[in-house]
Amino acid sequence: xxxxxxxxxxxxxxxxxxxxxxxxxxxxxxxxxxxxxxxxxxxxxxxxxxxxxxxxxxxxxxxxxxxxxxxxxxxxxxxxxxxxxxxxxxxxxxxxxxxxxxxxxxxxxxxxxxxxxxxxxxxxxxxxxxxxxxxxxxxxxxxxxxxxxxxxxxxxxxxxxxxxxxxxxxxxxxxxxxxxxxxxxxxxxxxxxxxxxxxxxxxxxxxxxxxxxxxxxxxxxxxxxxxxxxxxxxxxxxxxxxxxxxxxxxxxxxxxxxxxxxxxxxxxxxxxxxxxxxxxxxxxxxxxxxxxxxxxxxxxxxxxxxxxxxxxxxxxxxxxxxxxxxxxxxxxxxxxxxxxxxxxxxxxxxxxxxxxxxxxxxxxxxxxxxxxxxxxxxxxxxxxxxxxxxxxxxxxxxxxxxxxxxxxxxxxxxxxxxxxxxxxxxxxxxxxxxxxxxxxxxxxxxxxxxxxxxxxxxxxxxxxxxxxxxxxxxxxxxxxxxxxxxxxxxxxxxxxxxxxxxxxxxxxxxxxxxxxxx
Numbered sequence: 001x002x003x004x005x006x007x008x009x010x011x012x013x014x015x016x017x018x019x020x021x022x023x024x025x026x027x028x029x030x031x032x033x034x035x036x037x038x039x040x041x042x043x044x045x046x047x048x049x050x051x052x053x054x055x056x057x058x059x060x061x062x063x064x065x066x067x068x069x070x071x072x073x074x075x076x077x078x079x080x081x082x083x084x085x086x087x088x089x090x091x092x093x094x095x096x097x098x099x100x101x102x103x104x105x106x107x108x109x110x111x112x113x114x115x116x117x118x119x120x121x122x123x124x125x126x127x128x129x130x131x132x133x134x135x136x137x138x139x140x141x142x143x144x145x146x147x148x149x150x151x152x153x154x155x156x157x158x159x160x161x162x163x164x165x166x167x168x169x170x171x172x173x174x175x176x177x178x179x180x181x182x183x184x185x186x187x188x189x190x191x192x193x194x195x196x197x198x199x200x201x202x203x204x205x206x207x208x209x210x211x212x213x214x215x216x217x218x219x220x221x222x223x224x225x226x227x228x229x230x231x232x233x234x235x236x237x238x239x240x241x242x243x244x245x246x247x248x249x250x251x252x253x254x255x256x257x258x259x260x261x262x263x264x265x266x267x268x269x270x271x272x273x274x275x276x277x278x279x280x281x282x283x284x285x286x287x288x289x290x291x292x293x294x295x296x297x298x299x300x301x302x303x304x305x306x307x308x309x310x311x312x313x314x315x316x317x318x319x320x321x322x323x324x325x326x327x328x329x330x331x332x333x334x335x336x337x338x339x340x341x342x343x344x345x346x347x348x349x350x351x352x353x354x355x356x357x358x359x360x361x362x363x364x365x366x367x368x369x370x371x372x373x374x375x376x377x378x379x380x381x382x383x384x385x386x387x388x389x390x391x392x393x394x395x396x397x398x399x400x401x402x403x404x405x406x407x408x409x410x411x412x413x414x415x416x417x418x419x420x421x422x423x424x425x426x427x428x429x430x431x432x433x434x435x436x437x438x439x440x441x442x443x444x445x446x447x448x449x450x451x452x453x454x455x456x457x458x459x460x461x462x463x464x465x466x467x468x469x470x471x472x473x474x475x476x477x478x479x480x481x482x483x484x485x486x487x488x489x490x491x492x493x494x495x496x497x498x499x500x501x502x503x504x505x506x507x508x509x510x511x512x513x514x515x516x517x518x
Contacts, residue, residue: 001026001066001075007037007059009094014073014224019160021097023191028064028092030084032201036061052247064092065219067247073225078218078248079198081211088208090199094162094222095191102157102192104183105229106145109377113155113183114138116190126467126505128187129380137380140184141468144202144378147172148294152236153182155192156227163232164196166220167243170309171198173288175277176296177366177473179203179465196220199288204463204475207286215290216253219245244307252311259305261345263297263318263332265325266352270301271332272324274350275366278305281315281335285463285475296321310339318350319366326363328352329429329478329514355427355516359394359416361402362512367473368404368433371510378469383407383505391415405466406499407439407507414495416515418488425518426483428495434465434474434509441508444496445487467505474509483515 002011009026012019020026029035036059046056051070056063061084067076077092084090103112119138122130129139145153147169154163172178180200186193198217201207221239225231244256259278263271277284279292290312297303297318308314318332332350337343368374373382386403388410394417406412428443465474495515499507 003038003057005037005039007035007057007064012094012096012224014160017160019096019100019162019224021099023097024095024189026092026094028062028079028090030061030087030090032089034061036064038064047249049247067219074221074223076219076221076245078216078220080217081213081215083213084211086208086210087199088201089197090211090217092196092198094194095186095189096155096162096194098185098190098192100158100160101155101162101194104143104153104155106143106153106182107150108145109143110229113185113192116185116187119185119187128184129467139380139469140187141181141202141380142378143183144179144181144469146176147174147178147180147197147200148176150182152232153194154223154232155183155194156229159226161225161227161229161232162194163223163225163235164194164220165223165232165236165239166196166218167236167240168219168307170291170293170307171215171217172292173199173209174204174286174292175279175284176275176294177476178285179470179473203465203468203470204286209286209288212289214252216250219248252309255310256307257310257339257341257343259308259316259337259339259343259345261303262347263301263303263350264347265328265350266354269325270299271297271318271320271350272299272301273297273321274301274303274318274325274332275321276303276305276316276318278308278314278316278337284317299324308339313338320364322363322365322367322369326365326512327357327360327514329364329431329512353427353516355518358418358426358515358517360512360514361392361394361414362399362510364431364512364514366431366433366476366511368509368511369472370399371402371404372400373404374472376471378471380467380469381505382469382471383466383507387412388499389413402510404471405507405509406497407466407502407505409499409502411499412497414497414513416493416495418490418493420490423485425485426488427516427518428481428483429512429514429516430479430481431511431513432475432477432508433472433511434463434470435477436464436466436474436506437462438503438506439499439508440501442496442498442500443481444498445483445493465509466507470509476511482518
């Protein structure tokens with residue numbers, strides 16, 4: 001690799017074959033526009049052994065490390081923050097020769113990248129999204145995925161392949177539902193772009209984190225081969241077995257421990273399959289100040305976190321991931337956890353609402369699973385297919401009759417019977433798997449108007465999921481509404497969910513609706 005003082009890897013040779021050619025090359029940047037440059041100091045050798053060299057490039061904002069091993073076609077990279085301050089986006093990327101790298105691969109999508117001429121003949125409808133003459137769309141966001149489900153991703157073709165393999169994901173933003181863009185065709189230059197968005201903001205974009213000095217992103221491996229996807233998969237397995245890497249001698253990186261426990265619901269059920277998160281307090285979607293860990297409970301409610309960095313206290317949160325506890329809308333929270341070499345929490349009790357369930361649509365899992373089109377591949381414009389008006393009758397319709405996205409101006413109605421209110425009040429829970437602003441919503445129960453739908457933070461929220469091809473999730477939003485007794489009648493009742501104003505490709509992604517008796 002040849003790297004200049006401006007921070008650009010402008011040449012990468014693999015067996016004397018130039019991989020960058022006329023493309024921009026590799027670099028690290030932040031804030032979406034500021035590239036780290038290395039003009040202040042010459043690179044230094046941070047560490048070397050008989051078969052390894054760790055070269056450190058200093059910039060004012062951060063230090064970039066490239067680690068090379070004898071016999072390895074590729075390099076490890078890790079970056080350490082110095083003065084980045086508050087950031088929404090930090091990344092490393094490689095813009096490579098488009099004539100050689102013609103295909104892309106993530107864990108959910110594998111195939112040819114769009115051709116530049118196809119993009120140029122389309123009509124640009126929004127950010128990096130074009131409509132073809134036949135009405136279909138080209139968008140780079142179809143190459144996104146859930147980052148914590150990702151094994152490896154890369155670009156390949158014509159006898160070459162470049163892959164990002166990141167077995168450790170504790171430096172990634174967010175929880176199990178954090179999505180990011182992985183690769184794409186650069187529309188202005190035709191470069192093939194391989195991304196590593198370790199502090200990414202393409203989804204849940206209205207946020208930033210104050211990055212503490214010394215925060216480490218990585219290491220990850222950038223691996224080159226002849227384009228063989230199976231070879232990249234085998235190398236991925238090797239990297240996962242080797243994590244945390246023993247060659248990185250950093251006291252905080254090396255000091256790790258484990259956390260175990262068992263989650264039981266207050267009604268006596270084990271928290272089967274629950275999503276468990278270890279990080280900071282508050283919203284889990286966009287945490288990225290320090291380090292975050294994700295796991296799932298087994299069928300008996302047991303959970304485990306391995307290789308957890310020990311330099312901070314953590315808050316653990318858990319929520320239903322559908323299945324046997326898909327009726328649970330409450331969230332378990334346990335703060336002030338100090339990680340030792342082995343940290344057993346024992347049995348933990350997770351309070352449920354304790355209310356009697358009248359009806360429910362969908363499961364609480366913070367995803368659209370079970371609703372119409374929830375199994376569809378990522379694609380721009382899916383919200384156009386959803387109905388403006390929909391009637392769903394409890395006991396008659398099934399979850400697959402409910403659509404993943406409510407966007408068009410109109411009314412979605414839930415019909416349900418109440419045998420006898422008996423003086424009781426109701427509680428309506430609305431759970432959104434995503435929300436993109438510029439639409440307005442209202443609630444009504446028969447002739448009674450309920451407050452405008454304003455789950456926590458929803459007024460100014462936008463997670464970008466709907467207009468960026470997301471199908472299963474975006475951000476997470478939840479609210480509960482009291483239903484007065486006088487609103488409910490003995491017999492047939494209705495709930496209206498009204499889109500009062502709309503903007504195309506904006507709206508609600510639904511997780512679940514639930515009506516209970518207080």
